[in-house]
Amino acid sequence: MTVIRTAAAGLALLLAAACTAPAPPRSEASTAAGTVCAAPRGAPGAETATTIDVIEQAYFCILGNYYSGATLDARSLLTAGFVALAQELNRNGRDLPEAGMPALTGDRKADWTAFEAVYRKITDRVPDLRDKLAVGTLEAIVAALGDNHARWAHDVKRPPDYYDGDGYGLGFQANVNGPQVGGNPGVALPPLFVTTVQGGAARAAGLRPGDVIESINGSAPFVDGKATPAIAVLYPEYPDARPVRLRLLRQSTGRHWSMTLKPGLYQRDLAALQVVQSKLLDDSIAYVRLRGFAPDSANRVFKAISRLRTGRTLTGVVLDLRGNGGGSPTEATRLVSAFTHGKATAYLCTVDAKCETLWTDNTVELLNLPLMVLTDRSCASACEHFSSAVKDLRLGRLVGTRTAGVISGPAQPYLLGNNTSLSFPARHHLGPNREVIDRIGVPPDHHVPLTPKDAAAGRDPALAKALTLLNK
Incomplete structure (x- = not known):
């Protein structure tokens, strides 16, 4: 495993964990559909399909229990969900004339009713995309909170030959609530370089601590001193793990060279774990x-x-x-x-x-x-x-x-109707001097x-x- 850093920002590109507090939820708010947003009790059953009813449950669960749910403009959630819906249609070459965002008034229940009506018209026209559209819509609604401790946990169907993890030998830090690249990659400073090599493709390729990564698949990790999306390639999520081409510099010798790292299983150093x-x-x-x-x-x-x-x-x-x-x-x-x-x-x-x-x-x-x-x-x-x-x-x-x-607040889990877990903070964290630390x-x-x-x-x-x- 190779761990990479930026010179002035330390491990700014490693995955940061979000914690889940064991405390019970603030309330068990009933949604408009009559379902209950409640803490899991025991092991959930097998996950079932994500439907518009599950999205509705998550929407009202957030409004009833999230830290700022009482003051949140719910239109921001529905707009984000519809953006994802339209993008997924477009990606699949299936855009529809009725796939236009309904007018929203700020009335949470009325806006949901309008959103749901259009959503159902769309998915009735493309039933083969129903699962993809539902998953993308719900993921976008949760992401619209902009909260690093908010997550919807659900199964992602992976082919049996897919390797998900530290396949390049590039340092990952995994966690149960989902990865965030360094929490705030925008504060990372160049250069991007190797700190340790613990196995896998990186060791086989002869990478050493101190080797500077100049490009990733032909793209610079930094432009004008700012981190670029190229860095995220080193931390793939399904289905994006594939061979990665690196251009490197060994400062001690002045050598520049390129190599391709292919994902694959390797033995981890147990002491390091x-x-x-x-x-x-x-x-x-x-x-x-x-x-x-x-x-x-x-x-x-x-x-x-x-x-x-x-x-x-x-x-x-x-x-x-x-x-x-x-x-x-x-x-x-x-x-x-x-x-x-x-x-x-x-x-x-x-x-x-x-x-x-x-x-x-x-x-x-x-x-x-x-x-x-x-x-x-x-x-x-x-x-x-x-x-x-x-x-x-x-x-x-x-x-x-x-x-x-990355410390918005301890996340609390809620069980949704398809046996997936939605988690987010009911309260936000302040330091001992009552200062905000999150994002700072x-x-x-x-x-x-x-x-x-x-x-x-x-x-x-x-x-x-x-x-x-x-x-x-």
Whole structure:
């Protein structure tokens, strides 16, 4: 597996995870069709076809339960859905004279009735496209929220020979709520380069850390310093995984060359997949890498530090959260609680600014150790919850690059009538100082980006800076 970075934005192009909170939904709002938008209870049955009735249920579920559902202009959802509907017709060469957007008035129920009437006329004319049109319409309605923790999870039918995953050997970070390329690829800065090679086609092709990716299928990853859609080719979703042509530069030798990477299965490094890894540095500093806020991850961090503390006096902790896509907000709060008690770690707020305070868990034993936290553009969601608490509460210092800015709020799941899951936040996240972190990220106290030369030489400047600060 090859992990790629941008020079000044860290892992700005890795996949960032969206967390799903276990909390129950705010309400069980009945839709106009009389169906209920409710939290899943037990394992759902087999998925059935997506229909206009399922789309209706999702539409009213969003309006009744989403963070800003009460104030949302529902016309934006229906317009986005109809745009997708028209585009799918056009892609299939089946455009229809009746496929025009109905007039919308702002009355949510009346607008839905108008939308549904036209939708049914269209799908009656092209019954063979009914499934495609329904899926595309519902995906677009959810995407119109513009919320990085909103997702509709449904099965995508893949052919038996299709490989979906890290087939190029290019670094992926997968998650249950769907991928987002770095959360905010627009903040990525050139160059795009390899940081590690762990297997697959990349290793077979002789890629090395520090190799700069100059073009992807003939297109530059950056134009005028801004990230282009070409980068997304390296993170394909079904059905887009296919051989990719790269143009590369090895700065140490000045060599330019091209290669084609073909997707395929390869053996992963099991150690690199461990949620928690730890080691002793400089004889007295505990280094702990946490790859995600999985259940019980905070306890595993505490146990790792305790083992390193046995028989010696520790002088500090370096917590490496680079590439941490998030997970459980509860675990993030518990980890913060090892460094302070009696403090607010975050706020979860409704659209009318009514907020729930998330307090530290004072049953967690304090570590009483200086703390350095390594962050990058793939530190997202619960990782940003933790990082913002460390920064705002002055519990330690952040070293590396800004976090992803993918923390709209904990997503809550709702079961739809075809046994698919719709999830989105009922409340939005604010940091301990009541600041918005979503789409912005948490800036480090010490900005220490990785360069291609660092990667080629095996250097980790952010870790080196953290150790220097602890050893002062």
